[in-house]
Amino acid sequence: MACRISELVIDAADPGRLAAFWSEVLGYVELDREDDGSIEIGPPEAGFGGPQPTLVLSPSNAPRAGKLPLHIDVSATDRDQEAELERLLALGAGRADVGQTGAENWYVLADPEGNEFCLLHARLRPVRPGAS
Template identity: 85%
Template structure:
């Protein structure tokens, strides 16, 4: 038996803002809020324990120190990469230079709080 990723926790200065952003990016819905200000989002109708991990946006006032050691990769499911890039930028993502050469098949972006993520080229089937 092995483990599987059930949820990812992201420290956030403004959990509500990031929950809204990532919900729109991933097609997730809010699953719950904790007294500490944490917000959990996940796939509609499935939630925690489904085939996709949920995200918990956890309040933190700690400044980020250096490059993230983990980042999220996303793939479009219903459009090509260029159209998805336009959609993500309209939602508030911004391009980030982390030393790319310009020949990569992916785009490096940051969410509204500067957390890097990549938009990969391959279109995936929706779950």
């Protein structure tokens, strides 16, 4: 085995707002809060080093120049794609246009700070604590 992704760091104008959004999207909880304003969220009972990566929302006032070169893809675990789309929109996600044709089987969305992410068609089994 080589490496695993342990955490993803996202610059945020409002780390608290994004931490709340992504916690609801992923079923994560706050794990840590640093003096610099960074907030780490992750799976309950697993935390850092578990089977899923944590997210660190790091304060930044630097303007974003264009589309991010990396985005997050999510898949529903307990409902179909359409129901999950409605849940994500209700949480504050917005639809994003990155040049889709309309024939895709995924949705391109943006979090409350405009970071694009995709809701995939595939439904996945939830990760259970203690799984590796």
